[in-house]
Amino acid sequence: MAITSINEDSTDWLNISPVAIDQSGLGIYSATLDRAMLPGDVSIITASITIESNVGSVELPVLVLKDNPNYRPDAGVHYVKLIDADSGQTINEIQSLASNGQYGFTMENVPFGNYIVVAGSNPDNNGLICDVAESCGEYPSAGLVEEITINEFSPAITNVNFETNFNQIAITQGRGKHYLP
DSSP: OOEEEEEEOSSSOEEEEEEEEOTTSOEEEEEEEOGGGSOTTOSEEEEEEEEEETTEEEEEEEEEEOOOTTOOOOOSOEEEEEEETTTOOEEEEEEEOEETTEEOOOOOSOOSEEEEEEEEOOTTOSSOBSOTTSOEEESEETTEEOOEEEBTTBOSOOOOOOOOBSOOHIIIIISOOOBOO
16 A cells, blocks of 8 residues: 555645655654634634545544633534443433533433443434544543442442543544444
C-alpha cells in the first residue's frame, strides 16, 4: 500500500505534516490547528482529512470545540444501556437528551445481577452505538469498565457519572465491541 495524497478541507486552520514516514508515505503524520484562523463567531468547527492510497481512501472527521462559557455540549440523542455482565445482553435501555450539557437517566425495577453501563449516540442510524466518530462512554470510564452489582444489599444504581466522548477508537477497536441500540 502507498499513500498518494492527504488533504484537508478546512479554511486554512488545519495543517497536516509528515512526522516519520517511509517511501510509501506510511507512518506518522501530525494534524495541528491554528486557533487564530478559526472562525470567531461559532463554537463548533468541523473539517475532514481525506487520505488517498493506491487501494482506496478514508475520510477522518475533525471536530473543534472552541472554549465558550455559554456553550453547553449536545451530542444528540444518547442511548443509555444496562448490559448483563455475564451474557452481554441488554437488560434495559433508555434514550436521553442533553440538558445543560449533561445527559441524565433513571432505570427502575432492575433485576438483581451484575451489569455494565454504556451510553452513546447513533447519528448514522446503522443500529450500533459507539462506532468511530460517535459519542461513547462506559462506566466509570471508556475502556475501564466496572461492573455494578444489584442485590438485596444494594438494590439501586445511584450516582453513576461518566463521560461520553467522540472517536472512542479504544472502545470500538481495542475491545472489539459495538453496542446495539
